[in-house]
Amino acid sequence: MRTKILIITMITSTLFVSNVSIAELGKMDKAEAQATTKFDHIGLAEMYEKEANEMTAKAKVQKELLEEYQRHSEYYGREGQDFQAHHEALLREYTKAAERNAGMAASHRKMAK
Numbered sequence: 001m002r003t004k005i006l007i008i009t010m011i012t013s014t015l016f017v018s019n020v021s022i023a024e025l026g027k028m029d030k031a032e033a034q035a036t037t038k039f040d041h042i043g044l045a046e047m048y049e050k051e052a053n054e055m056t057a058k059a060k061v062q063k064e065l066l067e068e069y070q071r072h073s074e075y076y077g078r079e080g081q082d083f084q085a086h087h088e089a090l091l092r093e094y095t096k097a098a099e100r101n102a103g104m105a106a107s108h109r110k111m112a113k
Contacts, residue, residue: 003075011086038112045108052101059094062087 065087073080 041108041112045105045112048101048105048108052098052105055094055098055101059091059098062091062094066091 066084069076069080069084069087073084076083
């Protein structure tokens with residue numbers, strides 16, 4: 001019972017944090033359009049680096065959940081395959097997002113020079 005509550009709590013918090021990140025992307029687009037000085041680009045690079053670090057941390061959590069599932073797959077019953085597929089997809093998305101944000105940070109660092 002505790003395991004189910006823990007899993008539901010983790011999934012819910014993951015979805016909530018994802019929605020907050022999407023809202024911040026709108027702010028980044030506006031800031032990016034208004035960036036004109038070296039300091040604007042440095043600030044954007046720092047924002048993208050922060051976002052990349054957050055996505056990397058989220059990917060790490062998903063990887064840990066998958067490893068836990070693989071060690072104890074018998075605990076999950078029928079929902080186990082759905083659990084595994086869901087967290088593999090989240091891991092892929094967070095990894096891609098981290099790479100994109102790191103790339104954007106590098107671009108803005110280059111523009112700041």
